[in-house]
Amino acid sequence: MFGLYLHIPFCEKKCSYCDFYSLESTEHIDAFVNTLLTEIDLRSPVMPSGACPAEGRVEAHTSVFFGGGTPSLLSPEAMSRIITRLHERYTIAPDAEWTMECNPGTVTPERLAAYRTAGINRLSFGVQSFTASELTFLDRIHDADEAVAAMTMAREAGFDNVNMDLMFAVPGQTMETLSYNLSRMLQLAPDHISAYSLIYEHGTPLFARLKKGLITPTSEDIDAAMYALVITTLTDAGYEQYEVSNFARPGKQCKHNLTYWHGENYIALGPSAHGFIDTTRYWNHRSLTAWTTKVNAGELPEANRETLTNEELCTEYLFLTLRADGTPIAEFEQRFGVDLRSALQPDLGHWIDAGFVIDNGTTLRLTGEGYRVCDEITVKSIQFVDRVPSSLRSSG
Amino acid sequence: MDVIPSFRHSVIPSFRHFVTSSFPYSVTCGLMQHYRNFCIIAHIDHGKSTLADRLLERTGRVTAREMTMNQILDDNPLEQERGITIKLHAIQMDYLSPSGEKYKLNLIDTPGHVDFSYEVSRSLSACEGALLVVDATQGVEAQTISNLFMALEQGLEIIPVINKIDLPSAVTTIDNVKKQVMDLIGCKEEEMILASAKAGIGIDEILEAVVARIPPPKGDPKAPLRALIYDSIFDAYRGVVVNVRVFDGTLKEKDKILFMNTNQTYELDEVGVLYMQRQRTGILEAGNVGYFTAAIRRLQDSKVGDTVTLANNPTDRPIEGFREVKPMVFSGIYPAESDDFEDLREALGKLTLNDSAISFEPESSTALGFGFRCGFLGLLHMEIVQERLEREFNQVIITTVPNVRYKVITTKNEVMWVDNPAQLPNPTMINEIQEPYIRAQIIAPSEYVGTIMKLCMERRGTMLGQTYLSADRVDMTFNMPLGEVVFDFYDKLKSSTRGYASLDYEYSDYERGELVLMDILLNGEPVDALSSIVHRQKAHEWGKKLCVKLKELIPRQMFEVAIQASIGSKVVARESISAIRKNVIAKCYGGDISRKRKLLEKQKEGKKRMKQVGRVEIPQEAFHAVLSLD
Numbered sequence A: 001m002f003g004l005y006l007h008i009p010f011c012e013k014k015c016s017y018c019d020f021y022s023l024e025s026t027e028h029i030d031a032f033v034n035t036l037l038t039e040i041d042l043r044s045p046v047m048p049s050g051a052c053p054a055e056g057r058v059e060a061h062t063s064v065f066f067g068g069g070t071p072s073l074l075s076p077e078a079m080s081r082i083i084t085r086l087h088e089r090y091t092i093a094p095d096a097e098w099t100m101e102c103n104p105g106t107v108t109p110e111r112l113a114a115y116r117t118a119g120i121n122r123l124s125f126g127v128q129s130f131t132a133s134e135l136t137f138l139d140r141i142h143d144a145d146e147a148v149a150a151m152t153m154a155r156e157a158g159f160d161n162v163n164m165d166l167m168f169a170v171p172g173q174t175m176e177t178l179s180y181n182l183s184r185m186l187q188l189a190p191d192h193i194s195a196y197s198l199i200y201e202h203g204t205p206l207f208a209r210l211k212k213g214l215i216t217p218t219s220e221d222i223d224a225a226m227y228a229l230v231i232t233t234l235t236d237a238g239y240e241q242y243e244v245s246n247f248a249r250p251g252k253q254c255k256h257n258l259t260y261w262h263g264e265n266y267i268a269l270g271p272s273a274h275g276f277i278d279t280t281r282y283w284n285h286r287s288l289t290a291w292t293t294k295v296n297a298g299e300l301p302e303a304n305r306e307t308l309t310n311e312e313l314c315t316e317y318l319f320l321t322l323r324a325d326g327t328p329i330a331e332f333e334q335r336f337g338v339d340l341r342s343a344l345q346p347d348l349g350h351w352i353d354a355g356f357v358i359d360n361g362t363t364l365r366l367t368g369e370g371y372r373v374c375d376e377i378t379v380k381s382i383q384f385v386d387r388v389p390s391s392l393r394s395s396g
Numbered sequence B: 001m002d003v004i005p006s007f008r009h010s011v012i013p014s015f016r017h018f019v020t021s022s023f024p025y026s027v028t029c030g031l032m033q034h035y036r037n038f039c040i041i042a043h044i045d046h047g048k049s050t051l052a053d054r055l056l057e058r059t060g061r062v063t064a065r066e067m068t069m070n071q072i073l074d075d076n077p078l079e080q081e082r083g084i085t086i087k088l089h090a091i092q093m094d095y096l097s098p099s100g101e102k103y104k105l106n107l108i109d110t111p112g113h114v115d116f117s118y119e120v121s122r123s124l125s126a127c128e129g130a131l132l133v134v135d136a137t138q139g140v141e142a143q144t145i146s147n148l149f150m151a152l153e154q155g156l157e158i159i160p161v162i163n164k165i166d167l168p169s170a171v172t173t174i175d176n177v178k179k180q181v182m183d184l185i186g187c188k189e190e191e192m193i194l195a196s197a198k199a200g201i202g203i204d205e206i207l208e209a210v211v212a213r214i215p216p217p218k219g220d221p222k223a224p225l226r227a228l229i230y231d232s233i234f235d236a237y238r239g240v241v242v243n244v245r246v247f248d249g250t251l252k253e254k255d256k257i258l259f260m261n262t263n264q265t266y267e268l269d270e271v272g273v274l275y276m277q278r279q280r281t282g283i284l285e286a287g288n289v290g291y292f293t294a295a296i297r298r299l300q301d302s303k304v305g306d307t308v309t310l311a312n313n314p315t316d317r318p319i320e321g322f323r324e325v326k327p328m329v330f331s332g333i334y335p336a337e338s339d340d341f342e343d344l345r346e347a348l349g350k351l352t353l354n355d356s357a358i359s360f361e362p363e364s365s366t367a368l369g370f371g372f373r374c375g376f377l378g379l380l381h382m383e384i385v386q387e388r389l390e391r392e393f394n395q396v397i398i399t400t401v402p403n404v405r406y407k408v409i410t411t412k413n414e415v416m417w418v419d420n421p422a423q424l425p426n427p428t429m430i431n432e433i434q435e436p437y438i439r440a441q442i443i444a445p446s447e448y449v450g451t452i453m454k455l456c457m458e459r460r461g462t463m464l465g466q467t468y469l470s471a472d473r474v475d476m477t478f479n480m481p482l483g484e485v486v487f488d489f490y491d492k493l494k495s496s497t498r499g500y501a502s503l504d505y506e507y508s509d510y511e512r513g514e515l516v517l518m519d520i521l522l523n524g525e526p527v528d529a530l531s532s533i534v535h536r537q538k539a540h541e542w543g544k545k546l547c548v549k550l551k552e553l554i555p556r557q558m559f560e561v562a563i564q565a566s567i568g569s570k571v572v573a574r575e576s577i578s579a580i581r582k583n584v585i586a587k588c589y590g591g592d593i594s595r596k597r598k599l600l601e602k603q604k605e606g607k608k609r610m611k612q613v614g615r616v617e618i619p620q621e622a623f624h625a626v627l628s629l630d
Ligand SMILES: Nc1nc2c(ncn2[C@@H]2O[C@H](COP(=O)(O)OP(=O)(O)OP(=O)(O)O)[C@@H](O)[C@H]2O)c(=O)[nH]1
Pocket: B042, B043, B044, B045, B046, B047, B048, B049, B050, B051, B071, B083, B084, B085, B086, B110, B111, B112, B113, B163, B164, B165, B166, B167, B195, B196, B197, B198, B199
C-alpha cells in the first residue's frame, strides 16, 4: 500500500472542537490550487526536482485522500485539475481508492456528480449528529436533514463507498440521543462509519470553554457506556470494527487509513500535511502563507522532518496496528525480529484471559472491550521495545 | 520543690567531680597552654551553628565578606536546605585575647537531632569543654539534657550560653530559662553567658570564657603517639581523610602509623589542621585536633574510635573507643530499574565511606527484585541517606516501609534477628517475638501532661517517672516500643503540644510483644515488600488504614484491584480499586502519529517506575505508604 494525501485548508466555519489546520476565508483558494499543483510537481518522482522523498519509487499509489478542512469547497473543475496533475506525476493504481471529505452543508447533486466524473470514488461526510442541540454545540453548519439529503445525492451520483462521521460523548448528549443518532445514521446505510469520542484538543475554542469551567465533560463511565453502545449497535448492524473509531461493511475498510495504521508509506501535500516514507516523517508548514512561499520558491514546504530509530518504528508499528485491525505476528517478526507473543508475556496472557485481546493464530487483535482500554494495553505493550537488542531489528 | 531531674544522679554521680579528675595526664607543656578544644552542644535549633558563624567571624577565620551564607559550617546542601546540622564540623581558629595571649581554638559544631547523637559523643571525646547553648525562649529541652549528660560523662567543662536573647519574647521567658539552666547544671547565675548568635551579642564573652574556663589539653608530646579518630571522611582523591585528636606524642608526615584496633599500618602523606579548608602543617602535636591522609582506600581500616599510634613505637595504652553505633531502623532500598542493582551497591558502598552508621545487605523481594536491606539510626537519618543516594549518586530508588529489628525466639529456642518482616519465620516455628524498647524522655509545659500520657499510652508506652523541672515544666520518662515511635510519633507529639514538647530517647532493651505478621494481598497475591509486623491489638485498625492508603496511592488499572490486609489466613481489612472504564484516544491519523507516539513513550516511562505483582502495577510511593498514614 502506498498513500497520497492532500490537505485542503479551508472551511466555511470553524467547528468548536476542531484542531485541523483550516481557514475560514476562501479568498486564496484559487491561488492555493495553483500552489498545490506546484507541490505535486515538486514531490513527483518523475520530476527532475529530485526533492521527492519517494524518488525512484515505482510502486503505484493505492489510495488518494483529499482531507481538510473541507475539500468539497473546491470546485469540481479545480478538483479535476488536481486529479489530472496527479495522474501525470504519480503512478496511481487503476483500482485506487479516491476519497474526498465533504461537509453535508456544502454539496449539491451536480457537484457530487462532477466529482465522481473527475475520479473520486469514495466520500466521507462529517455528519456527527442528528440532534440539533448537539450540532449547535459543535458549531456544525449543517442540520440533520442536510445530512440525509447529502447521502441521497451521493448515492444518486453513483458513490457506492460512503463514510459518515459520528461523534459521541458530546456534552449534553444522552444515551438516548446517541442511540437516536445511531439509528438515524444506520437508516442511511453508509458503507463505513467513523465514530469518535469528542476530544478536547489544545488550542480549540472548546478546550478554552472547558478550562473556564463552562462545559461539563462527559464522565468516564458514560463515555465508556456510550462507546460500548456504539460498538454493539454497529457490529450488530453488520459493520466490522477495524480500528478504535472505525467500522466498515465487509470489504469497505478505508484503504487510505489502513496505510497509516499498517505502517506503510504515504506522500502528503498541502499545508500541515504529514508524510511518511520508509523511516522518515515530514510535515509541511502549518500556515498557508509559509507553505505557499516555499513551494513557489521551488522548495519543499516542510516545517521539519524526523527519521525514526528502529525502536521508534517498532513502537509506532505496534501501537498503530494494535489500535487498528491487529498486529500480524509473522509480519512483526519479519520487521523487527521479535516474537511478539513471548515479548508481551505475562501481560498478554492476562489480557487474553480477561477478553481484551484475541490471538487468532496469526494476529493479536483487540476485542471491543480491548479497544475501550486500548491505550492502557498499548503503553504496557511498548515496554518491551527497550529490552529488544537493536541488532535484531531491521527497518520495515 | 526538688527541680533536679531524679535520674540524673544515677547517670552521673557528680558533675564537678568529673571536671577535675577525668584527664589523668599530668603534663601540660608550654604550647598546649594555648590550645583550647571545645564543642558546641544543644537541643536542635537552639543556634549552635549560628553561634559558630559568629565565633568564626570574630576570630577572623572567616571574614564577613566570606560569610556568604548562614550556618557556614553546614556545608552539605542538604544541611543548608533543611537548616539543620547532620554531621559534626571541626574548625580551628586563632584567637587573640584582650590579655594579649594568642590561642588556637579547636571548635566542633555538632548536630542537635537525636538521630545523630553519636556525632555529639565523638565530638566530645576530642574536647575539654563544651558550650551548652540554650534557647532563651524555649528553655531546657530533651537534647539539652541528653547532650549535657554525655558531656559530663566525658568530664568536660560546661559553659552555659543562653542564646537568642534578641528575640522579643525572651524578655518574658529568660528568667525562667536561666533558672532551668542553673537547676540543671548547678551553676551560678554569673557563670551563664547571655548571647545572641544572630545579633552578635556575648561573643567576646564566650571567647574569653573558653580560654579562661576550659582547661588546656594535657598530654606528653614526647610520649608514644596516642591519637583518637573521632571522624573520617572519604575523599575521592586522597582516600580516607582521618580526623584525630592527638593526646600524646606527635604526628608527622612520613611517619609510619598503626591503627591499633584494625592492626593496619600506613605511611602518613599529609598532616594538618582544619580551617574552612584543610590546612597542611606537616605536624600535629599532643593536645591538638587535626587531620591526616595516608592513601587509605578502605574506611574500615581507619575506624572511628580507634587509636592511632606509631608502628615502631606503639603506645601500650590505647584510648577507650566508642560504643559502636547500631542501626535502629531498617528499610529496603531497591533500584527502580532492576538493571541498576550493581550501581546501587556501588553508591551505597561510597556513601558508607562517609557515613559508617549505615548498614546494608543484599536482599530480594518478589515484588521489587534485588535490593538491599539498609539500617539507619532513625527516620531522619534514613531520609537523608535516601536523598543523598538520589542527589549525590543519581540513583532512582524505591524504598520500603521502615521497621525495627525483631528478636525471634524459635520453638527450638534459637534466636533469630529479623529486620525484614517478610523474613519472619512461620508462626508455628515461633516461640516469641521480642521488640526493641526505648527510654523516651519528653520535656514539655505541664499543661500537656495529660495529652502526652494519652499519646504514649496509645503507643504502648508505660510511664517510668515524672519530674517537674520548674512549676510549669515537666520531664516525663516512658518505656516504649521503638517500633511505635519510629513512624510519626514525634510529629504527633509536636502537633498535640503546639510544638512545645521535646523528645529524646535511648535504646533500652528487648521485650516480648504480642506481635504478628500482617501481609498485604493485591488480587489475592501477597506483596512481600508491603508486609509489616504489628501489635495484635492494633492489627485491625492498622490494616484498615493501610488498605485505604493503598487505595489512594495505587492508580486504577484495567482490572479491578482487591486490596486485603491479612494475618495468617485471616483477612482483617479490605478495599477495592475499580477498573478503568475507558482509556483510548479516539483519533490517530497521519498528522497525529508522531505526537501520539511521544505521548505513549512518556506514559511508558511513567509505568516503568511501577512494580508489577501479578497483574497489578504498584507505584513506588505505595511501598512506604505507612509513612503517610495518620
Ligand atoms: N533570633 C535569633 N535567632 C537565632 C539565634 N541563633 C540562631 N537563630 C536561629 O535559629 C535557627 C536555628 O539556628 P541553627 O544555628 O541552625 O541551630 P542549630 O542548633 O545549629 O541547629 P541543629 O544543628 O539542627 O541542631 C535559625 O533560624 C537561626 O537563624 C539568635 O541568637 N537569635
